[in-house]
Amino acid sequence: MEKVAILGSTGSIGKNTLAVIEEHPDQFNVVALAAGKNVKEMIRQVKAFKPKLVSMATRKAADAVKQEVGETVEVLWGDEGLNAVAVCSDSTYLVSSLVGSKGLAPTLAAIRAGKKIGLANKETLVTAGHIVTAEARKHQVPLLPIDSEHSALFQCFNGERSAEAERLIITASGGAFRDWSREELIHATVEQALKHPNWSMGNKITIDSATMMNKGFEVIEAHWLFDFPYGKIDVILHPQSVIHSMVEFSDGAVMAQLGTPDMKIPIQYALAYPRRMPLRTKRLDLVSLSRLDFRALDFRRYPCLRMAYEAGKAGGTMPAVLNAANEVAVEMFLNRDCNFLDIEEIVERTLDAHQNVGNPSLEEIEEADRWARQFAKNCLVPVA
Ligand SMILES: NC(=O)C1=CN([C@@H]2O[C@H](COP(=O)(O)OP(=O)(O)OC[C@H]3O[C@@H](n4cnc5c(N)ncnc54)[C@H](OP(=O)(O)O)[C@@H]3O)[C@@H](O)[C@H]2O)C=CC1
Ligand SMILES: CC(=O)[C@@H](O)[C@H](O)COP(=O)(O)O
Numbered sequence: 382m383e384k385v386a387i388l389g390s391t392g393s394i395g396k397n398t399l400a401v402i403e404e405h406p407d408q409f410n411v412v413a414l415a416a417g418k419n420v421k422e423m424i425r426q427v428k429a430f431k432p433k434l435v436s437m438a439t440r441k442a443a444d445a446v447k448q449e450v451g452e453t454v455e456v457l458w459g460d461e462g463l464n465a466v467a468v469c470s471d472s473t474y475l476v477s478s479l480v481g482s483k484g485l486a487p488t489l490a491a492i493r494a495g496k497k498i499g500l501a502n503k504e505t506l507v508t509a510g511h512i513v514t515a516e517a518r519k520h521q522v523p524l525l526p527i528d529s530e531h532s533a534l535f536q537c538f539n540g541e542r543s544a545e546a547e548r549l550i551i552t553a554s555g556g557a558f559r560d561w562s563r564e565e566l567i568h569a570t571v572e573q574a575l576k577h578p579n580w581s582m583g584n585k586i587t588i589d590s591a592t593m594m595n596k597g598f599e600v601i602e603a604h605w606l607f608d609f610p611y612g613k614i615d616v617i618l619h620p621q622s623v624i625h626s627m628v629e630f631s632d633g634a635v636m637a638q639l640g641t642p643d644m645k646i647p648i649q650y651a652l653a654y655p656r657r658m659p660l661r662t663k664r665l666d667l668v669s670l671s672r673l674d675f676r677a678l679d680f681r682r683y684p685c686l687r688m689a690y691e692a693g694k695a696g697g698t699m700p701a702v703l704n705a706a707n708e709v710a711v712e713m714f715l716n717r718d719c720n721f722l723d724i725e726e727i728v729e730r731t732l733d734a735h736q737n738v739g740n741p742s743l744e745e746i747e748e749a750d751r752w753a754r755q756f757a758k759n760c761l762v763p764v765a
């Protein structure tokens with residue numbers, strides 16, 4: 382029996398994780414849950430899954446949950462609560478599915494406490510890949526990818542020798558604006574950007590998919606997960622999101638993992654690894670699909686992807702700055718405080734202004750994150 386704690390249980394990945402657990406009550410047991418402010422959903426989850434420990438982002442949200450769930454559940458809040466859920470003594474497995482770099486500290490704490498990690502929060506590896514992978518090795522903790530492309534790559538590597546792989550090929554749907562020109566993007570609205578063609582996901586990653594920053598993050602994530610140089614990680618456009626990614630080996634053979642766009646598949650694979658278990662999900666019907674398309678990607682059309690490669694190659698605090706500036710810019714766009722194309726402008730200006738720190742400590746990464754957020758918030762304001 383895997384005893385599971387989930388960070389971000391009320392989100393898209395969190396709810397899909399609970400749906401997988403619900404299908405296999407004999408295999409998985411929920412022991413702790415953490416979320417932000419969605420009190421109603423957390424109360425429903427506590428009643429359905431009976432965790433012993435729960436945490437919410439604020440005292441107010443925690444009090445509201447406490448009122449409904451009674452004395453048998455410990456309800457905490459804030460960073461301390463997140464940390465307590467991550468290292469909860471009853472758990473064997475942490476699903477890390479908070480959104481943003483907020484996920485880094487509790488995920489690191491869980492690694493240090495020896496928990497197996499199902500990693501959805503890509504910002505953990507983007508911001509501090511060198512520390513997270515070193516700590517996972519030190520504590521002999523597996524980092525099991527949940528992100529669909531990395532789950533695909535992980536499955537393609539199964540039974541293979543990674544030294545015999547030559548190239549990782551990550552597929553990109555192109556997001557909501559795949560067929561829009563840059564001129565048209567000037568007028569892109571929040572509602573349009575949130576309409577992903579294939580996947581149903583949280584707002585932040587859906588915007589990242591539309592800017593292609595999501596793919597940039599995934600390149601950095603793949604670099605750390607599979608210890609691959611950036612020069613051997615390619616991205617190609619694949620509008621159908623049926624091939625989730627591929628590995629090309631030294632003999633020219635290419636392994637691919639295919640499936641319908643349903644996150645329950647990679648989530649269950651990460652939870653059950655190395656087993657496979659039955660899952661009620663729509664089956665892939667290649668005949669009715671009839672074709673799969675692929676196109677090359679143009680860095681001029683997608684500057685966020687270019688910036689992510691550059692920040693990844695530069696290393697140091699650059700990827701953390703890339704992420705923090707992007708978090709600020711996406712939030713501004715979602716709040717209608719800037720235009721869609723301002724997202725890339727804010728990120729670029731912040732990266733250009735940053736003094737990179739090589740081989741940073743966790744504190745230096747946190748400091749770079751704080752600096753970048755402050756800079757990014759104000760960098761579009763014209764100087765008087
Ligand atoms: N969705 C997907 O299919 C995929 C997602 N990912 C990655 O997984 C991660 C999660 O994505 P997704 O599920 O879409 O995101 P959502 O926005 O749907 O969910 C985010 C979760 O984090 C919680 N949260 C936000 N802020 C805080 C906080 N300060 N303290 C505690 N909890 C907080 C939210 O709580 P609440 O809602 O209660 O406020 C919610 O439970 C991201 O890193 C994303 O890039 C990767 C691949 C696919
Ligand atoms: C489901 C998942 O893993 C997302 O990261 C998804 O890949 C987004 O799709 P695109 O970024 O390719 O549009």
Ligand SMILES: [Mn+2]
Pocket residue numbers: 528529530599
């Ligand atoms: Mn992905």
